[in-house]
Amino acid sequence: MNDGIIDAKGLVKDFGTTKALRGVTLTIRGGEMVAIAGPSGAGKSTLLYCLSGILQPDWGTVTFAGRRLETLGEADRAALRRREFGFVFQFGQLVSELRAVDNVALPLVIDGVRRVEATHRALDWLERLGAADVARETPDELSGGEVQRVAIARALVTGPRVVFADEPTGALDSIAGDEVMTVLTEHARAQGITLVVVTHEPRVAAYMHREIVVRDGTVASREAVR
Amino acid sequence: MTVAYALLGFLEEETRHGYDLKQAYDALFGAGRPVQFGQIYATLGRLERDGRIRLAAQEPGQGPERKRYEITAEGIDELHRWLSEPEAPEPHLQRTLFAKTVLALTTGRDAGAYLDAQRGAHLERMRELTALKTGADLATALLADFALFHLEADLRWIEQTRGRLDSLRQEVTR
Ligand SMILES: Nc1ncnc2c1ncn2[C@@H]1O[C@H](COP(=O)(O)OP(=O)(O)OP(=O)(O)O)[C@@H](O)[C@H]1O
Numbered sequence: 001m002n003d004g005i006i007d008a009k010g011l012v013k014d015f016g017t018t019k020a021l022r023g024v025t026l027t028i029r030g031g032e033m034v035a036i037a038g039p040s041g042a043g044k045s046t047l048l049y050c051l052s053g054i055l056q057p058d059w060g061t062v063t064f065a066g067r068r069l070e071t072l073g074e075a076d077r078a079a080l081r082r083r084e085f086g087f088v089f090q091f092g093q094l095v096s097e098l099r100a101v102d103n104v105a106l107p108l109v110i111d112g113v114r115r116v117e118a119t120h121r122a123l124d125w126l127e128r129l130g131a132a133d134v135a136r137e138t139p140d141e142l143s144g145g146e147v148q149r150v151a152i153a154r155a156l157v158t159g160p161r162v163v164f165a166d167e168p169t170g171a172l173d174s175i176a177g178d179e180v181m182t183v184l185t186e187h188a189r190a191q192g193i194t195l196v197v198v199t200h201e202p203r204v205a206a207y208m209h210r211e212i213v214v215r216d217g218t219v220a221s222r223e224a225v226r
Numbered sequence: 227m228t229v230a231y232a233l234l235g236f237l238e239e240e241t242r243h244g245y246d247l248k249q250a251y252d253a254l255f256g257a258g259r260p261v262q263f264g265q266i267y268a269t270l271g272r273l274e275r276d277g278r279i280r281l282a283a284q285e286p287g288q289g290p291e292r293k294r295y296e297i298t299a300e301g302i303d304e305l306h307r308w309l310s311e312p313e314a315p316e317p318h319l320q321r322t323l324f325a326k327t328v329l330a331l332t333t334g335r336d337a338g339a340y341l342d343a344q345r346g347a348h349l350e351r352m353r354e355l356t357a358l359k360t361g362a363d364l365a366t367a368l369l370a371d372f373a374l375f376h377l378e379a380d381l382r383w384i385e386q387t388r389g390r391l392d393s394l395r396q397e398v399t400r
C-alpha cells in the first residue's frame with residue numbers, strides 16, 4: 001500500500017546503546033487522524049520526530065507526499081517543516097517574551113509574510129480557537145488550556161497539511177484536555193488536515209480515527225485503516 | 227460464567243476430580259471468595275451435558291467426588307473462542323478480564339494478543355462515546371463522560387497488566 005500522505009518504512013533509531021526504534025513501518029493517509037500510544041519510553045516521541053523530519057532515522061525511509069525526507073538537506077527539511085507541518089507539544093513551545101498573537105504570527109513572519117498581514121491572520125485563528133481575549137497576553141499570563149489553544153493556532157496559521165502533536169493535553173486537567181482536543185480535531189477536520197497525536201491517554205486517543213500502539217520500539221498493534 | 231471456562235482451562239491441562247478443580251480455582255481466583263463445591267459440581271454437570279467435558283474415570287462408590295473428568299474437542303474449541311474474543315465493553319468487567327488473562331497464561335495462549343484485542347474493543351466504544359459528545363447537550367455529554375472514565379480505568383488496568391505479563395506468567399504457572 002502506498003497511498004499515504006506519510007509512508008515510513010523500517011525506521012531504526014538508536015541513542016547510544018538505547019534502541020528507541022527497531023524497525024517501524026506505517027502508512028498514514030491524507031486527512032486521517034491517528035493516535036500513537038504505548039508505554040513510557042516505547043519510542044512514541046522518537047517516531048513522531050522521525051515522521052516529521054525533526055530527527056533523521058539511522059535506517060529506513062520517510063516519504064511525505066512523494067518526497068523522501070532523507071534526500072533533503074537540512075535547510076530544505078526545515079522549510080518543509082515550516083510550510084507543510086504544524087507542531088503542538090506538551091509545553092515549552094511558546095516564546096515567553098512574545099504576546100500570544102505575536103507567537104501565532106511568528107511562523108508567518110519567518111516565512112516572509114508582512115507583519116500587518118501576519119498579525120491579522122494570527123488574530124483570526126485565535127478567534128476561531130476561542131482565544132481572542134488572550135491575544136495581547138504573554139504565555140506566563142495564560143492558563144494551560146489557553147497556552148494549548150495559542151499553540152494550536154500557531155500550528156494551523158500556516159495552513160499545514162499535517163499537524164503533529166506530542167502529548168498536547170499532558171499538562172491539562174480532563175475538562176481543559178477535552179476542550180483542546182475538541183478544537184484541534186474540529187479544525188483539522190474542517191481543513192482536511194492530517195493529524196498525528198502521541199498520547200498515553202485513551203480518552204485523547206478516542207478522538208482519533210485509529211490507534212497505533214508502539215511497544216519497545218516497534219508497532220505492537222494497529223487498527224485497520226477505516 | 228467464568229467458573230465454567232476456568233474449569234475447562236484446568237481440564238485442558240489434565241484430567242481432574244472436582245476436588246482438585248476447586249483447589250485450582252481458589253488458588254488463582256478465590257482471593258477471599260472461595261468457590262463452593264456445589265457450584266463446581268453443578269458447573270461440571272452442565273459442561274458434561276453440553277458435551278464440553280466427559281467422564282474419564284469413575285471410582286468405586288457413589289457421589290460426584292468420585293468422578294474424574296476430561297475435556298472434549300468441543301470443550302477446547304469453546305475455551306479457545308472465549309479466550310481470544312474481546313469482551314463487549316461494559317461496566318464491571320474486572321473479574322472476567324482478569325480470568326481471561328490468567329487462563330490464557332496458564333493454558334499457554336497469547337495473553338498479550340487477547341489484551342490488545344480487548345484494548346481495541348474498548349477504544350472503539352470510547353470513540354463512539356466521544357463522537358456522541360460532540361454537539362450534545364451537557365447532560366448527554368456528562369453521561370458519556372461517566373462511561374468514558376470507566377472504560378479508561380479498564381484500559382489503564384489492561385496496559386498495566388500488558389506491561390507485566392512475563393512476571394504474571396511466572397507467578398500463575400509455577
Ligand atoms: N535525545 C535522546 N538521547 C538519549 N536517549 C533518548 C533520547 N531521546 C529518547 N531517548 C531514549 O529512547 C527511548 C524512547 O524515547 P521516547 O522519548 O521516544 O519515548 P516515549 O514513548 O515518547 O516516552 P514518554 O511516554 O515517556 O514520552 C527511551 O529509552 C529514551 O530514554
Ligand SMILES: [Mg+2]
Nearest residue numbers: 044045046166
Ligand atoms: Mg514522549
